[in-house]
Amino acid sequence: KSYEGINEKGKSGDTILHQAAGIANQKTVRLLIEKGADVNAKNEREETPLYRAACMRYTKNVEVLIEKGANVNAVNLMGRTALHIACTMSAKEVVEELLKAGADTEIKDELGAKAIVYANKEFKALLGKRIGIPSIQETKEHFTEALVQLLRLEPKLTGKITGIKEMKDGIKRKEKVVKHLSGIFNDKKEK
Template structure:
């Protein structure tokens, strides 16, 4: 059973149209809008309904977190898709100067949640996310799927290294070299039919 609260579209429309709740009002304690809560709950239907009723798709908390970041943190593929389709900024930065991709690679997630990583990464890249932004964190967190996705999407390794300083950049370049060496080793250890010939 899912313990996340799910609001349906009719309930949301009633709150806004009958009770006068604004979809852009901030809840004072956490400085989050209803759209933030829908994104955190992974409720794509509620997110879509709120946006149709005028919710600001890129509303930010005090920390600069957008609903898209919340959906990404939950690895909610459907909610990420809705927010991207409605124009959410896939390159949004928070107050700690981290992009949405940075958060995706740094957040420690349980294995069942990480299974959606590649789908979420692809949605973000298709939605205009800059692959260079997340490359350094993908490398530092040894997120192989993320590194490959960023490289395939055209991430600029040199620019990613410059952004984080020489020492970290050198480390990132070494990690790229290690990943390339691993890939080459895997190629050499498989036959033409793709079957491993040695361990």
């Protein structure tokens, strides 16, 4: 039996399933779905319950949501998937579940970055991609990877760079640092 109001949204657009996916055990998530909760409901940021579970590293909730039909390739307002956030959060088991379920590793977010860009070395190996920061002369995709790696190395910048224009300005100011870091990481890779 489906319960009336089970898919109602709160102030941020979250449904009760969004909340449960981020805080509850898989039994609660499963029960809500059985009672009619929409596994692909989106909040104001276009995030699904699967995205929330991946963000919180709740592998069991991810498994239940996938089993019940969650779209593993749904994107949020930033164009990011559950795989993007799982890589960002270093959630290895979640990444493995998403890959088993057919998550597309080629989806790019609005910055042009694939999930691999947000991954650490262990995850890059898991995703079957090369490791290291590419030189600045490489393709746009590799340049995006270098920028994201730079931002990971300088966390204080992540809160300050909020848009494409600001990012381009940041790239210009940090070009020498990126070249230097690219050389360092490429040297380490060759050793």
